[in-house]
């Protein structure tokens with residue numbers, strides 16, 4: 001099925017292929033920049049409610065998952081230390097502040113923005129209510145050009161307007177500051193494997209980016225990509241199994257479910273290709 005649409009990223013207007021039905025929405029593919037986008041998008045309120053539940057059930061109250069996340073974030077912070085060894089850091093979409101805990105241990109002055117009231121309250125209790133804004137970057141009131149570093153990890157694909165989000169982040173950034181974006185690259189080999197076996201799409205994923213679309217978004221926001229690399233994430237078999245269940249991916253689920261029966265294997269932490277890319281951005 002095809003429809004006339006305007007691409008929310010590169011503004012191309014024309015016939016676009018509807019590549020999947022996701023609940024009451026359709027996933028369209030822009031032939032110009034190859035971004036895939038969901039229309040209509042779920043509302044901000046629906047996203048907030050979804051994350052309140054998700055964080056309670058899955059991430060925050062599970063010490064194994066929080067430890068794995070902190071190991072991944074330690075890699076990210078070490079990458080950023082090549083650019084800035086200290087200063088003010090803002091984490092957009094900070095959840096309960098896993099990345100900020102790691103950054104604080106590494107000597108940074110930490111701040112965060114979190115949409116979910118449930119996770120935002122926990123972050124406020126850890127770092128202070130003056131350091132955490134529960135809401136969005138649109139409603140945050142941080143001082144302009146205050147931050148040396150801004151991190152946006154696994155968030156950009158969930159925001160309604162990625163260009164506006166990066167423009168606002170750019171305003172908060174010092175002239176010589178850096179933004180780190182981590183987001184899935186849907187043209188990567190890992191993504192092709194996931195896509196080939198997946199049975200459903202997540203309605204909270206509003207965009208499916210690739211390297212080219214991220215470059216277009218950055219250019220529109222007044223930023224340039226100065227470095228990028230494929231991200232490896234720390235995981236266990238158990239964690240991957242819980243993650244894959246969200247996609248209903250039957251063939252891979254069976255493989256990981258079998259591995260999960262072996263006590264020795266299921267407890268090992270390992271680094272694995274994630275299909276995500278880390279982009280380091282600077283003001284133009």
Ligand SMILES: [Zn+2]
Pocket residue numbers: 007008009010011012030031032033034035
């Ligand atoms: Zn486009």
